Amino acid sequence: MITAGVGPYDRLYEAAPEHVLWESEPGRDVASVAPGYSARDAVDLGCGDGANSLFLESLGFRVTGVDCSRLALSGLENRFRGCGLAPQGEYLLADVLQLVKPVPTSLLVSSGLYHCLPNEARLSKHRAMQSAVSKNGLVIFCSLVDLVSDPPDHGTPPFDLPCIREVEELFEGWEIVGSRLRVIVDRHPPAGNKHLHSLVWVVARNPSGWSSTPSSLLQTPEVKEALAGGLWRVEPSGSVAQELRAGLSTAGQDDYSF
Numbered sequence: 167m168i169t170a171g172v173g174p175y176d177r178l179y180e181a182a183p184e185h186v187l188w189e190s191e192p193g194r195d196v197a198s199v200a201p202g203y204s205a206r207d208a209v210d211l212g213c214g215d216g217a218n219s220l221f222l223e224s225l226g227f228r229v230t231g232v233d234c235s236r237l238a239l240s241g242l243e244n245r246f247r248g249c250g251l252a253p254q255g256e257y258l259l260a261d262v263l264q265l266v267k268p269v270p271t272s273l274l275v276s277s278g279l280y281h282c283l284p285n286e287a288r289l290s291k292h293r294a295m296q297s298a299v300s301k302n303g304l305v306i307f308c309s310l311v312d313l314v315s316d317p318p319d320h321g322t323p324p325f326d327l328p329c330i331r332e333v334e335e336l337f338e339g340w341e342i343v344g345s346r347l348r349v350i351v352d353r354h355p356p357a358g359n360k361h362l363h364s365l366v367w368v369v370a371r372n373p374s375g376w377s378s379t380p381s382s383l384l385q386t387p388e389v390k391e392a393l394a395g396g397l398w399r400v401e402p403s404g405s406v407a408q409e410l411r412a413g414l415s416t417a418g419q420d421d422y423s424f
C-alpha cells in the first residue's frame with residue numbers, strides 16, 4: 167500500500183528542476199482527442215506534475231487530478247506557475263487505490279499510472295474507477311507493459327508490469343476506439359540517457375455508463391480524424407495481443423514518447 171505523500175517516481179521528481187519531471191507536451195491521445203471532445207470535465211488519475219491537467223485546463227476542462235506524491239503535486243503547481251497560471255481544478259494528494267468512491271466524469275485520463283499499481287488490486291480497482299465514466303464517455307489510457315523490462319537503474323521500485331492480456335481485460339465490455347503498442351525511448355536520470363519501455367495506449371468508450379453523454383461527441387471531425395490514423399482496431403476476441411506483438415518488430419526504430 168502506498169502512503170499518500172510518497173510515490174514510486176519520487177527519486178526522479180526529487181532530482182528534477184522544480185520537481186517538473188515529465189515533458190511539457192500532453193500525452194498524444196489527450197492532445198489529439200480532448201480538443202474536439204465536447205464534454206469539459208475530466209479526471210486525471212496519477213496526474214503527476216500535470217502536463218495533461220494543464221493542457222486540459224487550457225481547453226476549459228474542469229479537472230480533478232489525483233496523485234499520491236507530494237513532490238509530483240508540487241511539480242504540478244510549479245508547471246502551472248511557469249506558464250503564469252494557477253491550477254483551477256481540484257488536485258488531491260491520495261492513493262487512487264484508497265479512494266472511497268470513484269469520481270464521476272466524462273473523460274478519465276489514466277496516463278502512466280496503471281503499471282505503478284500492485285498487481286493484485288489494480289485490475290478491479292481500475293475497472294471500478296472506469297465505471298464512474300458516463301455513458302459514451304471516454305477513457306484515455308496508457309501503461310507500460312511487460313514486453314520490455316525496465317532497466318535495473320530506472321530510479322523507481324521495480325514495477326510488476328502488466329501483460330497485454332491484462333490490459334485487454336481492463337477494457338472488456340468497452341468499445342475500443344483505438345489502441346497502439348510501441349517501444350518508446352525515454353530519457354531521465356538515473357536510468358542513463360536513453361532507455362526503452364514498451365507502452366500500450368488505449369482510447370475506449372463506455373457503452374453502458376451511469377448517464378448519457380451524447381455519442382455524437384465522438385463524431386466531431388477533429389475526433390474522427392485524430393482516431394483514424396495509426397490506431398489499431400482491437401477486436402473483442404483477444405487476437406489483438408498477436409497484432410500488437412507483431413507491431414513490436416517495427417517499433418523502437420525512432421524516438422517516440424508518451
Ligand SMILES: C[S@@+](CC[C@H](N)C(=O)[O-])C[C@H]1O[C@@H](n2cnc3c(N)ncnc32)[C@H](O)[C@@H]1O
Nearest residue numbers: 173212213214233234235238261262277278282
Ligand atoms: C509515470 S507518472 C505519469 C504522470 C502523468 N500522468 C503523465 O502522464 O505525465 C505516474 C504517476 O502516478 C503516480 N502514482 C503512482 N501510484 C499511484 C497511486 N497508487 N495513487 C496515486 N498516484 C499514483 C505517481 O506518483 C506518478 O506521478
